[in-house]
Amino acid sequence: MAVDVLIAEDEPSILESLDFILRRAGWSIQSVTDGDAALSAVRQSRPRIVVLDVMLPKRSGFEVLKQIRADAATRALPVLVLTAKGQAQDRRTAEELGADSFITKPYANVDVVKEVRRLLGEEAQ
Amino acid sequence: MRAPIGIKISSRRKSLAISQAELARRIGISASYLNLIESNKRVVGGGLLLRVATELAIDIGDLTGDTEHRLLAELEEAFAGPVLASSRLGPPDARDLVAKNPAAAAAIVQLHRAYTDAVASADDYALRLRADPLFSQLLHRILSGITAVRSGAEILEEVPDLDDEERSRFVRSITREARSMGDVARNLIGQFDRDYQHRRAASPVRELDDLIFERDNHFPQLEAVAEVLRAEIGQISEPAVTEALEARFGVTVRKSAERQVDARGFPGQYLFNASERMMWFQTSAVAATRQFQLCRLYAELAAGDMIEAEASAASLTTPTARRLAYRALSSYTAGAMVFPYERFLVDAESLRYDIEALRQAYTASFEQVAHRLVTLRRPGLSGIPFGFLRSDPAGRLTKHFPLPGLLLPNSGHACPLWAIYDAFRTPGAVVRQVVRFSDGSRYLFLAKSAGRRTASFADRAIHTSVMLACDVLHADQTVYATGLDLSDPSADVPVGPACRLCTRRECPDRQEEALAPGGGQDAVRAPLVPRGFDRTD
Numbered sequence: 001m002a003v004d005v006l007i008a009e010d011e012p013s014i015l016e017s018l019d020f021i022l023r024r025a026g027w028s029i030q031s032v033t034d035g036d037a038a039l040s041a042v043r044q045s046r047p048r049i050v051v052l053d054v055m056l057p058k059r060s061g062f063e064v065l066k067q068i069r070a071d072a073a074t075r076a077l078p079v080l081v082l083t084a085k086g087q088a089q090d091r092r093t094a095e096e097l098g099a100d101s102f103i104t105k106p107y108a109n110v111d112v113v114k115e116v117r118r119l120l121g122e123e124a125q
Numbered sequence: 126m127r128a129p130i131g132i133k134i135s136s137r138r139k140s141l142a143i144s145q146a147e148l149a150r151r152i153g154i155s156a157s158y159l160n161l162i163e164s165n166k167r168v169v170g171g172g173l174l175l176r177v178a179t180e181l182a183i184d185i186g187d188l189t190g191d192t193e194h195r196l197l198a199e200l201e202e203a204f205a206g207p208v209l210a211s212s213r214l215g216p217p218d219a220r221d222l223v224a225k226n227p228a229a230a231a232a233i234v235q236l237h238r239a240y241t242d243a244v245a246s247a248d249d250y251a252l253r254l255r256a257d258p259l260f261s262q263l264l265h266r267i268l269s270g271i272t273a274v275r276s277g278a279e280i281l282e283e284v285p286d287l288d289d290e291e292r293s294r295f296v297r298s299i300t301r302e303a304r305s306m307g308d309v310a311r312n313l314i315g316q317f318d319r320d321y322q323h324r325r326a327a328s329p330v331r332e333l334d335d336l337i338f339e340r341d342n343h344f345p346q347l348e349a350v351a352e353v354l355r356a357e358i359g360q361i362s363e364p365a366v367t368e369a370l371e372a373r374f375g376v377t378v379r380k381s382a383e384r385q386v387d388a389r390g391f392p393g394q395y396l397f398n399a400s401e402r403m404m405w406f407q408t409s410a411v412a413a414t415r416q417f418q419l420c421r422l423y424a425e426l427a428a429g430d431m432i433e434a435e436a437s438a439a440s441l442t443t444p445t446a447r448r449l450a451y452r453a454l455s456s457y458t459a460g461a462m463v464f465p466y467e468r469f470l471v472d473a474e475s476l477r478y479d480i481e482a483l484r485q486a487y488t489a490s491f492e493q494v495a496h497r498l499v500t501l502r503r504p505g506l507s508g509i510p511f512g513f514l515r516s517d518p519a520g521r522l523t524k525h526f527p528l529p530g531l532l533l534p535n536s537g538h539a540c541p542l543w544a545i546y547d548a549f550r551t552p553g554a555v556v557r558q559v560v561r562f563s564d565g566s567r568y569l570f571l572a573k574s575a576g577r578r579t580a581s582f583a584d585r586a587i588h589t590s591v592m593l594a595c596d597v598l599h600a601d602q603t604v605y606a607t608g609l610d611l612s613d614p615s616a617d618v619p620v621g622p623a624c625r626l627c628t629r630r631e632c633p634d635r636q637e638e639a640l641a642p643g644g645g646q647d648a649v650r651a652p653l654v655p656r657g658f659d660r661t662d
Contacts, residue, residue: 020280057565
């Protein structure tokens with residue numbers, strides 16, 4: 001079953017609100033809370049975009065990103081990485097690994113929606 | 126404003142047990158005139174002052190106060206400072222103390238300087254705290270909490286058609302996060318209280334560390350110097366450098382079996398006798414050591430000023446720190462001579478960072494190659510980012526170059542589970558290890574221990590262990606990942622930075638209690654049967 005947005009985030013409250021605002025913006029959502037689950041969801045659910053937290057249990061967001069970019073089938077999948085304020089090194093690492101864009105926590109909901117929309121190429125709508 | 130000369134003449138005279146009449150006789154004036162001078166009622170100068178100084182066997186500068194002027198100014202500053210202000214000591218007291226007991230005045234000034242330095246370094250410590258894993262974990266939790274609260278609050282505020290269930294769900298979530306942030310904040314404050322007690326003054330070694338860290342362990346000027354020096358010598362080898370040292374600096378190289386000591390009585394495997402222009406090696410020094418130290422000597426003789434210019438960075442505040450920096454940077458230059466940057470990077474990449482293979486290609490030691498790998502940080506032409514650690518057999522870390530993201534303890538010891546310690550059990554063999562920290566970050570560690578070659582049966586050579594660390598994301602570019610499934614984290618060794626800084630409560634190998642947030646109780650070495658040692662009532 002294909003979904004629009006896959007959210008990989010382990011903080012329940014953040015996940016809850018992300019799920020709410022993205023669903024409300026009109027997309028179908030699947031959410032996972034660790035890196036392993038993120039990778040299998042990417043393969044099985046074929047999301048159109050991944051919203052990926054850096055700090056994930058089992059397998060870090062970086063490792064998930066590296067795997068996504070290493071697999072020919074998912075290489076072009078847009079990935080929006082959630083980093084924490086002050087973690088410039090995280091951002092550099094994610095850039096090197098091929099993240100498409102970043103949102104820095106704490107963020108405004110509207111910015112997340114806007115960025116997902118931009119990466120999905122739905123700006124005109 | 127100077128300390129009055131009269132008081133100094135008088136106290137110096139008394140300390141030499143000379144009577145006023147006697148001193149007056151010797152310098153050819155009346156006792157009553159000397160009395161006026163000593164009570165600062167007459168000015169003394171010229172030939173008379175010179176005679177007084179001679180008779181009292183004291184430097185004229187000490188009497189006139191020129192040498193004490195600065196001391197006096199600093200002492201007045203100390204008296205006026207916030208710590209001593211309540212003692213109500215003023216300029217007259219300062220003059221008096223400088224005149225009567227200059228050594229005590231100097232001691233107070235020294236204390237005052239140490240105090241101002243300590244205050245100035247407080248900011249540095251605040252910055253350093255950010256690298257502490259416990260703090261970063263707590264801060265991460267706060268940031269997550271803020272993210273959730275902000276996002277939830279925006280939904281409550283901006284979404285007009287929330288149903289009751291949704292509304293109460295987000296209110297609950299905000300309440301929960303706010304409460305948990307309160308707990309985290311309390312922990313954080315407790316942590317600051319604890320940390321304050323454990324603070325130490327910045328040492329020269331730390332200053333050097335900061336300099337190296339600030340420059341990302343890459344010194345372009347010294348790379349350029351090394352390139353010039355290498356061009357002078359030609360292909361680097363022990364005979365070539367020896368020949369160049371003799372031709373350009375008249376330095377001879379000698380080897381002998383018996384141990385020698387340097388001018389300060391420090392024994393070593395090598396030393397340079399500057400007056401005889403002779404470099405000595407004990408016969409136990411291996412070829413890699415000789416080649417490296419000869420390059421270092423060549424660099425110090427040919428480019429000492431340029432190395433010193435790099436070592437005179439503003440951040441180094443003491444002569445000791447500058448001396449340590451000079452030594453570290455002359456070794457850096459030697460490393461850059463032995464391992465030319467671009468060629469070495471190409472070789473390292475084509476050999477997949479195989480340190481043993483690189484040693485063969487460059488007649489170098491494991492530590493020399495490992496150290497050089499850390500310095501391949503030229504922007505636009507860099508190798509894998511590595512961190513570096515060296516340990517003695519007591520577990521004490523004796524050299525370290527940090528890696529962004531990975532906290533290598535500055536001093537003391539690291540986590541006992543790290544490969545750097547495993548390597549002591551298998552001297553000469555490279556030990557590799559994939560580790561995972563409690564924040565989920567993963568690194569490849571590779572370590573090897575070795576001892577210096579002994580000179581005789583009685584010679585004890587302690588072993589040291591050298592470790593390189595790289596992010597597991599880069600590990601697949603190294604030979605050390607061969608045969609490892611890096612994507613499978615199930616065999617990772619769960620580690621921390623050091624027990625004091627580690628949050629893994631479940632670790633069976635914990636040797637020391639963590640700095641507990643909020644001053645929690647110690648849980649290691651508890652009695653079998655619980656007893657109430659922690660009751661405060």
